Amino acid sequence: MPYPTPTPLGASDVGQQAMNALYQHRLISTQQLHRLLTPHHTRAEYIRRQLHLLRDRGLVDRVGRRAHGQTDLLWWLTESGATAVEATGLLPQRPYRMSPEAAAGPLQEHTLATVETGLAFVTHSRALNHECGPLDWSPEIAHAYRDEQRPGEDLRLIPDAVVNYVHISGRQRTLLTFMVEVDRTQMTIARLAQKLHAYAAYQRYVPQPLAGRGPRPARRTATAPAWRSRYPSQAFPRVLLVLTGASPERLERRIADLRSLSAADPVLATAALRAGVTTLDQLREHGPFDRIFTPVLGDAEPVDALMRPLPIVKAPAA
Structure with missing residues (x-):
């Protein structure tokens, strides 16, 4: 179900939902975010564009993962992204922060x-x-x-x-x-x-x-x-x-x-x-x-x- 909140740094509604999900669940693939947030879209292109916009603003980062002969991207919040989510006051604060090393670990x-x-x-x-x-x-x-x-x-x-x-x-x-x-x-x-x-x-x-x-x-x-x-x-x-x-x-x-x-x-x-x-x-x-x-x-x-x-x-x- 949607959880409307203030959108930090001009993020779209779907971008904000993606940030909330990444804050709570720490590491999610593009395809998982697509099924979680935009199942009404036939393909994952829309959520993929939103994620790259968030990355351009320094709010999320990603690492590649090879599985079943295909490469998918795994996403997590940067420190700036986590701070932006915490500023909305929607989610209980979590001390854990994902890192590139942990994401690939x-x-x-x-x-x-x-x-x-x-x-x-x-x-x-x-x-x-x-x-x-x-x-x-x-x-x-x-x-x-x-x-x-x-x-x-x-x-x-x-x-x-x-x-x-x-x-x-x-x-x-x-x-x-x-x-x-x-x-x-x-x-x-x-x-x-x-x-x-x-x-x-x-x-x-x-x-x-x-x-x-x-x-x-x-x-x-x-x-x-x-x-x-x-x-x-x-x-x-x-x-x-x-x-x-x-x-x-x-x-x-x-x-x-x-x-x-x-x-x-x-x-x-x-x-x-x-x-x-x-x-x-x-x-x-x-x-x-x-x-x-x-x-x-x-x-x-x-x-x-x-x-x-x-x-x-x-x-x-x-």
Whole structure:
């Protein structure tokens, strides 16, 4: 959805939207920006012209990327561009700044895969007349927690993206939040299972703040889990793992291995965590509300992003 804001240094509306998207998502290809902001244009020429105008003004920069026999440009905001976006007051300020070295570095593919995941939500929301726009997912938001298995440690859960999505059915509007992990098969399956463990630990974490005065303040008992202060009007967000970077057969084996390790984790096995795993190809093709997710825990029957299985169809009476 469009987010109108003051346009810095004479940028067009689309140019401003591109700057906002680059500020929030850090690194985006020309083709991704085209699908994100100008899908009504048949080709990417319009967004490409806007990006080059922004570059002429020193607001964005780019680096080439060769993939599938073609070269695409990857764009990010310069310091001047980031300052201009912050001056509009639209987006929460982020200390992170992209650089040419980082744009061409080892995290390039992971960043682009995360953008591609967010794009899948946006694209299918348009087709379904739901609401999910270019700024409705946020990368790498830190969630503080503690884990009973690691006493005394202050830990942080950092999803690759937190997606806000409005599901519309008739007159009913439902605000959904998804915590998304993108796995390019670069980490071990044990490490991926540890990430799921962190979600379960965060879900059950109840902070115990200190109260009172004096050299030995009394400890006040908290009853609400920490996540409710961030998501007060919702149930705990569903956790979606999106796999890419390998053949479909290898990703299927990875899903099976992840389910096995998760079932062996006593914290995960007893958690009320709603978590599902799919592939990026399936998400792009079918969207989040088709039955493309395999539950991480319990029955392996496919579900959608709401963790709903296929309805039971009764056989007709003989």
